[in-house]
Amino acid sequence: MKDAKLINWAELPSELIYSILLCLSVPDRLANARNVCRSWRRVCQDPLMWREIEMRDMGTYEEAMDYYRAAEAMCRRAVDLSQGGLLEINIEYFGTDSLLAYIADRSSNLKHLVLTECDHITGMGLLEAVTKLTLLERLELSQFYFMELDLESIGLSCPLLKTLKLNNVGYYDLDDECDDDALAIAKTMPGLHHLQLIGNRLTNTGLNAIVENCPHLKYLDLRDCIYINLVPQ
Structure with missing residues (x-):
């Protein structure tokens, strides 16, 4: 599809990133998700x-x-x-x-x-x-x-x-x-x-x-x- 836009995962709202990461296991959050980009790392470090x-x-x-x-x-x-x-x-x-x-x-x-x-x-x-x-x-x-x-x-x-x-x-x-x-x-x-x-x-x-x-x-x-x-x- 020529008109399809690529998604920049780093620019997703923090609330949406939070919801996505909560679906991951603890090991996936610690070992993988936090290394995707700065915004994901920031959410992974949130105590919530x-x-x-x-x-x-x-x-x-x-x-x-x-x-x-x-x-x-x-x-x-x-x-x-x-x-x-x-x-x-x-x-x-x-x-x-x-x-x-x-x-x-x-x-x-x-x-x-x-x-x-x-x-x-x-x-x-x-x-x-x-x-x-x-x-x-x-x-x-x-x-x-x-x-x-x-x-x-x-x-x-x-x-x-x-x-x-x-x-x-x-x-x-x-x-x-x-x-x-x-x-x-x-x-x-x-x-x-x-x-x-x-x-x-x-x-x-x-x-x-x-x-x-x-x-x-x-x-x-x-x-x-x-x-x-x-x-x-």
Whole structure:
């Protein structure tokens, strides 16, 4: 088409560049988009670009450790660029206690923390980080099979918590029923609206405590909680 005009990407309005770059992954923004031109680099350095950090699908267990180190370095860089404005972060596989501490020290406004299958995050590391995140409203943990989780301390540290999702978290290779998690939730998290306890070992006693002490609860997911009996006696 002879009359077609070439687009100068550098001259796009900042608002449009911002919308385009938000569609890119964190690695693409850090490694590629910021090098396109000065205007794109300027937008990439805007703290508003880093209010949400999505770091899922960054690798698998079969990949080399240097890949995980690169992912962690990118995550730290993104946290730095947020300049304390980070509100939501989602990390899969490569998280560590050290990275979590780094995030907590620089992101006191964080509201959503989602961690999936991060074998190098311990219960103590999580607790130390969460105690600094007093504005946290959403905490999701998935596939932490051998984590000792101090839910009572987490509840006391995060009075604004509205969503808690625990997907196969804890020593669930044991065969004994246990209501410790449920009772801690009932005791310290009265403001919960959404609760997911997949694979937990709670019994009817723990379930009743949650129902009685969490009056705002709207969503309750108890899949694979084998010690609960909802059949009337």
